[in-house]
Amino acid sequence: MADLTINTDVAREILTGFIRSEVTRVGYSRAVINLSGGLDSALSLVLAVEALGAENVFALRLPYRTSSPDSLEHAQLLIDQFQVPSETIDISDMADPLIRHDPNISNVRKGNILARMRMIVLYDRTEVFKGLPIGTSNKTEILLGYSTLWGDMASAINPIGDLYKTQVRQLSRALDIPAPIIDKAPSADLWAGQTDEGELGFTYERVDQLLYLLVDQRYSPQECIEEGFDEKFVHTVITRIRRNQFKRMMPPVAKLSNRTVGYDFLYLRDWGT
Amino acid sequence: MKLKLALAQISTKLGDVESNLEKHLNYIEQAKSQRADLLVFPELSLTGYVLQDLVASVAHKPTEDDPVFKHLLKASHDLDLVIGFVDEDSRHRFYIASAYLSGGKVLHVHHKVYLPTYGLFDEGRFFAWGDAVRSFDTRFGRVGLLICEDFWHASPPYLLWLDGADIMLFSSASPGRGLNDREKLESARWVERVSKAYASMFTSFVAHCNRVGFEDGLLFWGGATVNDPNGELIAQGPYFEEALTFAELDLNQLRRTRARLPLLRDERTALVQKELNRILSRG
Numbered sequence: 026m027a028d029l030t031i032n033t034d035v036a037r038e039i040l041t042g043f044i045r046s047e048v049t050r051v052g053y054s055r056a057v058i059n060l061s062g063g064l065d066s067a068l069s070l071v072l073a074v075e076a077l078g079a080e081n082v083f084a085l086r087l088p089y090r091t092s093s094p095d096s097l098e099h100a101q102l103l104i105d106q107f108q109v110p111s112e113t114i115d116i117s118d119m120a121d122p123l124i125r126h127d128p129n130i131s132n133v134r135k136g137n138i139l140a141r142m143r144m145i146v147l148y149d150r151t152e153v154f155k156g157l158p159i160g161t162s163n164k165t166e167i168l169l170g171y172s173t174l175w176g177d178m179a180s181a182i183n184p185i186g187d188l189y190k191t192q193v194r195q196l197s198r199a200l201d202i203p204a205p206i207i208d209k210a211p212s213a214d215l216w217a218g219q220t221d222e223g224e225l226g227f228t229y230e231r232v233d234q235l236l237y238l239l240v241d242q243r244y245s246p247q248e249c250i251e252e253g254f255d256e257k258f259v260h261t262v263i264t265r266i267r268r269n270q271f272k273r274m275m276p277p278v279a280k281l282s283n284r285t286v287g288y289d290f291l292y293l294r295d296w297g298t
Numbered sequence: 299m300k301l302k303l304a305l306a307q308i309s310t311k312l313g314d315v316e317s318n319l320e321k322h323l324n325y326i327e328q329a330k331s332q333r334a335d336l337l338v339f340p341e342l343s344l345t346g347y348v349l350q351d352l353v354a355s356v357a358h359k360p361t362e363d364d365p366v367f368k369h370l371l372k373a374s375h376d377l378d379l380v381i382g383f384v385d386e387d388s389r390h391r392f393y394i395a396s397a398y399l400s401g402g403k404v405l406h407v408h409h410k411v412y413l414p415t416y417g418l419f420d421e422g423r424f425f426a427w428g429d430a431v432r433s434f435d436t437r438f439g440r441v442g443l444l445i446c447e448d449f450w451h452a453s454p455p456y457l458l459w460l461d462g463a464d465i466m467l468f469s470s471a472s473p474g475r476g477l478n479d480r481e482k483l484e485s486a487r488w489v490e491r492v493s494k495a496y497a498s499m500f501t502s503f504v505a506h507c508n509r510v511g512f513e514d515g516l517l518f519w520g521g522a523t524v525n526d527p528n529g530e531l532i533a534q535g536p537y538f539e540e541a542l543t544f545a546e547l548d549l550n551q552l553r554r555t556r557a558r559l560p561l562l563r564d565e566r567t568a569l570v571q572k573e574l575n576r577i578l579s580r581g
Binding site for chain 1: 311312313314348350351352474477478479480481482483511512513514515517538
């Protein structure tokens with residue numbers, strides 16, 4: 026078993042420093058977070074609170090009519106514990122007209138609509154609160170592409186994108202996030218009874234082990250199989266990583282000129298700051 | 299003889315030379331007020347690190363008529379300075395460079411000889427490779443400058459040693475990476491280990507000044523160190539935050555250490571040369 030344990034003190038210091046630096050250097054002092062009630066957004070919230078101060082972090086609860094009541098409650102637990110300003114906006118009335126447009130709509134399409142609707146509200150609230158939207162995607166879901174493009178992946182900065190889900194859990198325990206949020210089955214809560222692990226077909230515990238070997242330690246697929254991972258599982262995961270590369274990039278621009286955005290017009294985002 | 303060394307682990311504004319110069323002058327004032335003899339800034343301290351297409355627009359020449367260096371050269375009348383910058387040669391090649399300034403003069407400019415172009419690094423795409431590793435004389439004895447990847451390779455410190463450097467000044471813009479369950483990042487542990495090793499093996503003073511601050515998602519970890527000729531750590535800066543770290547270098551320690559441990563005396567350079575010639579001519 027690979028050891029994915031991290032030093033949570035160091036992670037905490039780096040990630041809060043990252044939020045503080047990247048928010049303030051562009052002239053902001055505040056952040057907005059879509060608090061789903063799940064663990065990833067809970068961790069992003071707590072890191073942002075530590076980085077910017079509770080009064081400078083705005084939590085949004087954006088339930089849909091089928092959302093689990095637990096999600097709302099768990100989000101409220103965090104809002105109360107960390108004393109952050111918040112707002113609850115039911116997105117049912119915004120999403121339903123589009124969803125009803127097609128009686129045969131699939132769960133996946135519906136889920137994408139809800140994720141993108143939440144993105145619209147999040148970005149709108151950033152304008153009102155004068156804060157930057159903080160990302161909540163972890164490394165496992167980024168690599169597997171288990172997310173909605175321009176939906177839950179949309180943010181200005183993402184403090185937790187280099188932490189596997191199991192590391193998110195470890196850091197969350199160190200940051201006093203309430204146990205019910207850490208212990209519950211991860212779910213996008215886009216339809217009743219949905220769980221990440223049920224949908225993906227494997228546990229985070231197991232896939233994080235594999236991803237760590239493949240990505241961080243540069244093991245070949247064959248070496249992973251020799252380490253005891255099922256051959257089919259290895260290939261499923263590798264295929265997922267490859268097929269979802271598009272979600273991790275800006276859309277490629279077709280090159281015509283001598284200098285093209287994305288290829289040879291190269292500047293960091295922090296250019297001049 | 300004693301040398302009061304100061305290491306300024308600063309954060310920089312990416313591509314904003316004027317603002318970074320101002321910070322340099324502030325730190326110079328602070329170091330001066332603490333009676334430092336020599337102040338070292340990190341790699342690319344005037345410009346920031348991930349410059350990419352900004353390289354040409356932030357380049358400066360270490361001359362008296364340069365709008366940036368004229369201030370630094372003036373300041374070097376009070377204490378010696380090591381400055382990180384982008385150097386442009388007369389044929390418009392751009393180098394990652396460190397300049398040693400003293401008494402209003404440029405004593406030495408080192409061009410980085412190893413440009414990491416792998417993993418998260420892309421220096422070889424934007425910069426020309428330096429082609430010299432030279433020690434030079436200062437009022438504190440003979441000194442050598444290296445920049446980051448230069449000392450990930452064993453040969454540049456070795457060459458400086460043979461060329462007479464008793465004080466090696468390393469500067470870095472080292473992004474933190476390799477978080478595991480240990481208290482230190484892997485990148486910090488590696489650099490600290492080799493700095494200590496060079497001080498021990500070359501019975502010399504080895505100082506390292508790494509920058510801090512973020513550039514996008516990269517965090518530079520700071521953690522300046524000074525090791526003495528016995529390989530003992532005599533000063534250490536904090537991680538992740540700006541700091542000015544001082545160390546008093548007792549230069550007489552060189553004599554005491556080398557009297558006990560004559561590694562320099564016994565180094566068989568002719569043997570090295572002979573074997574290198576053989577190895578390199580193998581075709």
